Amino acid sequence: MRDLREILGTKEYQVIYKDRNGVKKSQVWKATNLYSTGEKELPSGLTILGAKTGTTKDAGYCLALDTEKSDSPYSYISVVMKGENKDNLYENMTNLLAKIS
Numbered sequence: 001m002r003d004l005r006e007i008l009g010t011k012e013y014q015v016i017y018k019d020r021n022g023v024k025k026s027q028v029w030k031a032t033n034l035y036s037t038g039e040k041e042l043p044s045g046l047t048i049l050g051a052k053t054g055t056t057k058d059a060g061y062c063l064a065l066d067t068e069k070s071d072s073p074y075s076y077i078s079v080v081m082k083g084e085n086k087d088n089l090y091e092n093m094t095n096l097l098a099k100i101s
Contacts, residue, residue: 009050011036033063040090043101045070061089069100076100 011031019025033051034040042048050066061083068075078096083089 004050007050009036009048033065034086034090035065040094042067043094043097045101046097049075060084061086063089063093065093065097067097067100 012028014026014028016024016026031037031051032053033048035042035048036051046067046069048065048067052064054062056062059081062079062081063083064077064079066075066077078093078100080089080093080096083092
């Protein structure tokens with residue numbers, strides 16, 4: 001079985017399947033974590049091991065990251081919930097991550 005960190009750290013995954021009529025289909029799923037896609041800059045010295053994004057009306061914009069620091073044997077789990085929008089979510093996460101970088 002694949003390691004959870006490998007699955008969560010995947011930036012793009014192509015799946016080939018058959019629909020209910022037996023027709024072969026292909027779909028590409030892409031990471032929505034803006035650090036992984038390069039749209040937001042991760043604080044220096046950190047590497048993402050895994051990430052999970054999510055948004056609901058009650059929870060707002062949410063992001064959970066598993067990161068490691070280049071000069072440390074430890075990994076760090078960071079979670080931000082109730083973001084008002086993506087910019088607010090990533091601003092809060094960057095501020096949190098800056099405390100460990």
